[in-house]
Amino acid sequence: MAQQAVAQERLCALRQDIARIEGRPAERLEQADADVTVLRRSGMATRSEDLIVTGVEAFDGVLGGGVPKGALSEIHGKQTRDAGAAAGFALALCALAMKREAPRSLLWVGTAEIFHEAGLPYAGGLEQAFGLSPDRLLFAAPPKPADALWIAEDATRLGALAAIIVELRGNSDRLDLTATRRLHHRAAVAGRPIFLLRQAAFCEPTAAPLRLVVSPAPATKRETLDGPLEGTIGNPVFSVSPDKNRTARQGQFLLEWNRHDIAFQQHQTAHPRRLVSLSRNGADLAPAPGAVVALDKAAQYAAAGGEPARKQHAAHLGARRTG
Amino acid sequence: MVSRHESNTQRISALDERAETLRLKRGMGLADARAIHPDVDVVEADPNADRRLLDALADWCDRYTPLVAINGNDGLFLDITGCAHLFGGETKMIADLRRRLAEQGFDARAGLAATPGMAWAAARFGLRPVAAGAEAEALAGLPLAALRLEPATRMGLESVGLRTAGAIIDAPRAPLARRFGSGLILKLDQALGMAEETISPRLPVAPLSAERHLAEPVFLTEDIERLLAMLASSLKQDLERRGEGARRLQLALFRVDGAVTRIGIGTSRPMREPKPLCRLFHEKLAAMEDNIDAGFGFDLVRLAVLATARFEEEQGDLSGADADADEDIALFADRVRARLGNTAILQPEPVQSHVPERAVALRSFADARPASAGSALSELTLPERPIRLFGRPQPIEVTAEIPEGPPARFRWRRALYNVAGAEGPERIAPEWWLGEEGERTRDYYRVEDTEGRRYWLYREGFYGVAEEPPRWFVQGIFA
Numbered sequence: 063m064a065q066q067a068v069a070q071e072r073l074c075a076l077r078q079d080i081a082r083i084e085g086r087p088a089e090r091l092e093q094a095d096a097d098v099t100v101l102r103r104s105g106m107a108t109r110s111e112d113l114i115v116t117g118v119e120a121f122d123g124v125l126g127g128g129v130p131k132g133a134l135s136e137i138h139g140k141q142t143r144d145a146g147a148a149a150g151f152a153l154a155l156c157a158l159a160m161k162r163e164a165p166r167s168l169l170w171v172g173t174a175e176i177f178h179e180a181g182l183p184y185a186g187g188l189e190q191a192f193g194l195s196p197d198r199l200l201f202a203a204p205p206k207p208a209d210a211l212w213i214a215e216d217a218t219r220l221g222a223l224a225a226i227i228v229e230l231r232g233n234s235d236r237l238d239l240t241a242t243r244r245l246h247h248r249a250a251v252a253g254r255p256i257f258l259l260r261q262a263a264f265c266e267p268t269a270a271p272l273r274l275v276v277s278p279a280p281a282t283k284r285e286t287l288d289g290p291l292e293g294t295i296g297n298p299v300f301s302v303s304p305d306k307n308r309t310a311r312q313g314q315f316l317l318e319w320n321r322h323d324i325a326f327q328q329h330q331t332a333h334p335r336r337l338v339s340l341s342r343n344g345a346d347l348a349p350a351p352g353a354v355v356a357l358d359k360a361a362q363y364a365a366a367g368g369e370p371a372r373k374q375h376a377a378h379l380g381a382r383r384t385g
Numbered sequence: 386m387v388s389r390h391e392s393n394t395q396r397i398s399a400l401d402e403r404a405e406t407l408r409l410k411r412g413m414g415l416a417d418a419r420a421i422h423p424d425v426d427v428v429e430a431d432p433n434a435d436r437r438l439l440d441a442l443a444d445w446c447d448r449y450t451p452l453v454a455i456n457g458n459d460g461l462f463l464d465i466t467g468c469a470h471l472f473g474g475e476t477k478m479i480a481d482l483r484r485r486l487a488e489q490g491f492d493a494r495a496g497l498a499a500t501p502g503m504a505w506a507a508a509r510f511g512l513r514p515v516a517a518g519a520e521a522e523a524l525a526g527l528p529l530a531a532l533r534l535e536p537a538t539r540m541g542l543e544s545v546g547l548r549t550a551g552a553i554i555d556a557p558r559a560p561l562a563r564r565f566g567s568g569l570i571l572k573l574d575q576a577l578g579m580a581e582e583t584i585s586p587r588l589p590v591a592p593l594s595a596e597r598h599l600a601e602p603v604f605l606t607e608d609i610e611r612l613l614a615m616l617a618s619s620l621k622q623d624l625e626r627r628g629e630g631a632r633r634l635q636l637a638l639f640r641v642d643g644a645v646t647r648i649g650i651g652t653s654r655p656m657r658e659p660k661p662l663c664r665l666f667h668e669k670l671a672a673m674e675d676n677i678d679a680g681f682g683f684d685l686v687r688l689a690v691l692a693t694a695r696f697e698e699e700q701g702d703l704s705g706a707d708a709d710a711d712e713d714i715a716l717f718a719d720r721v722r723a724r725l726g727n728t729a730i731l732q733p734e735p736v737q738s739h740v741p742e743r744a745v746a747l748r749s750f751a752d753a754r755p756a757s758a759g760s761a762l763s764e765l766t767l768p769e770r771p772i773r774l775f776g777r778p779q780p781i782e783v784t785a786e787i788p789e790g791p792p793a794r795f796r797w798r799r800a801l802y803n804v805a806g807a808e809g810p811e812r813i814a815p816e817w818w819l820g821e822e823g824e825r826t827r828d829y830y831r832v833e834d835t836e837g838r839r840y841w842l843y844r845e846g847f848y849g850v851a852e853e854p855p856r857w858f859v860q861g862i863f864a
Contacts, residue, residue, distance in 0.1 A: 182775075184770060191863075202729055220717055
């Protein structure tokens with residue numbers, strides 16, 4: 063019996079070592095407690111206070127409990143016009159993080175470019191939709207991405223901030239592994255989330271442990287006593303899929319934001335929109351970055367399902383000279 | 386030689402020593418000069434450039450006294466009251482001024498006296514420093530030009546045989562005033578020190594400043610920052626004595642060859658600690674690195690406090706957490722502003738207005754606001770507002786039911802959007818009491834396209850009412 067216990071302990075220690083070497087810390091310990099304990103890279107056990115729990119179980123499960131608090135998280139919007147949805151999701155996470163705390167501020171750093179393209183934050187709407195009062199909001203609009211990163215790095219030390227959003231458009235040379243690693247490290251030391259909101263950028267390697275791709279989804283209808291009212295726009299819905307994740311699990315989730323409770327809830331898919339579920343293990347490769355510009359003629363022909371062009375016939379089938 | 390266009394002819398306005406040896410004079414016609422010496426070099430006068438040079442020179446003279454005023458087109462007044470001992474006395478100060486100006490290539494004349502009028506005369510007529518009370522003697526032998534008189538007055542006086550200042554000083558005053566106006570008497574009194582004359586300095590005098598003269602010029606930013614730390618700590622004591630903190634500071638770097646670079650920073654709240662002040666200047670210097678030309682180095686560094694405010698001493702609680710939080714944010718905002726300009730950090734402020742773009746003003750962090758008790762936004766139960774608002778509403782092409790239907794599809798930024806659902810209209814009339822003409826009533830719609838993006842569109846004006854058809858805009862986007 064004692065031997066078995068020692069063996070268990072060694073096994074556990076070995077697993078921890080492997081996890082540390084691989085930098086894959088999300089290993090659960092089987093415990094009877096409801097409070098899930100997750101091991102961090104440093105081997106320190108973290109509790110659910112260090113996570114932003116969205117409250118949608120399926121989504122939290124895939125993320126290994128929730129969105130990490132002391133970390134850099136990337137949130138992607140595929141196009142600039144999806145900026146509303148991506149920013150909305152990031153703000154919702156901020157609102158969740160700030161919900162049960164003493165009032166602290168939120169800093170939103172965006173380059174002048176993205177604020178021009180997608181609009182400046184509007185305090186009136188932020189208060190209505192996320193309960194963020196105007197005196198707890200700070201905006202910074204530096205001209206260049208490098209300045210935005212500098213501001214975010216400098217701001218991480220401040221105890222008076224609850225969360226930082228850094229919004230950039232497109233792919234920038236400045237946002238490489240080094241820069242994101244610095245941000246992530248600072249966030250981890252401070253224990254505050256930094257959300258890297260990236261509009262119209264393709265996914266590239268960064269040091270952020272979590273990358274979520276957010277796209278808009280049709281909102282719910284307004285609820286009345288009679289049931290949902292047609293032709294109305296109710297709670298916003300976000301379609302979120304983790305692109306990079308510590309648990310390496312994928313999926314696509316529809317999260318509905320309830321602005322009255324300041325909480326997410328599972329979206330009841332009442333509308334007839336079909337969603338193709340992604341493979342659970344992430345077997346399919348990510349699409350190559352960049353845009354498809356044009357197809358060459360031969361490929362078009364082949365795609366049309368017709369006969370291959372003359373040039374494309376196998377060589378041995380061609381006319382042969384005898385002799 | 387420099388020429389100037391004056392009453393329809395080109396005249397010589399300034400000339401160098403070599404031209405003087407050729408017996409050319411100021412005020413001579415250019416044609417006459419050319420007739421005598423056909424090969425003189427003539428340059429067109431550029432009053433603006435002269436003015437800029439004089440300004441720069443006045444800037445440089447700041448090293449002797451903060452009270453520097455520009456006099457006419459070719460003179461500077463320096464009020465050196467209480468400053469001379471810093472340079473080892475008045476004579477040494479004048480010698481130093483002369484030497485440094487000569488090193489920069491200026492041929493300057495300096496005069497020193499107890500009144501501006503006398504100093505003016507002393508500088509122009511080459512007198513030795515005039516002691517207070519000795520003005521009448523010094524003036525006695527000088528021509529009337531030493532009194533800064535109007536040309537007409539001077540001509541009048543000369544025509545009656547009064548050719549020196551001494552003649553006027555002794556003459557009875559009443560007839561003089563009656564004949565030539567009180568201006569003459571005033572100028573005379575000012576020169577003699579019997580009437581007060583103030584010189585108006587170019588720059589406001591800083592309440593506090595500290596400076597360091599360097600025997601060896603410095604070039605490196607690190608050296609400047611080290612000096613800055615020393616100056617800031619000496620200023621701290623002065624600020625403490627006054628019970629104040631600095632709100633605006635200026636670092637002046639005096640280059641050896643006369644150029645002066647001024648670097649200003651602002652703070653969100655009164656500050657006296659040298660360390661954070663140095664950090665602010667560090668950011669500013671980092672941002673300005675390319676714009677500061679050290680040249681042959683700086684030989685005088687001055688840190689001046691331009692604006693101060695009462696420094697509230699606060700007793701923190703034992704944990705010391707709460708008080709620091711606000712302080713930290715203010716310091717952070719100052720650093721960002723020092724580096725990226727005053728509008729780099731913004732804070733929203735609710736304004737009493739129902740026009741959406743006016744309802745929230747974005748203020749620079751530094752502009753202190755009274756603590757608002759509960760925002761005006763939450764008191765009203767408004768229909769939903771977008772989370773992002775465009776700086777300027779963007780025009781769109783819309784297909785909508787006439788006269789008052791919601792949009793069915795719209796084209797924005799060259800892309801077509803089909804509307805799946807719409808809420809509205811919410812009618813917002815212009816604020817006529819602000820008296821802005823030309824604004825039209827807006828009907829706002831919340832609109833969702835088929836992919837789930839939500840927009841805030843509005844129609845400006847009505848169909849079929851005015852001659853001008855209504856226009857549609859997208860103003861914001863929802864989460």
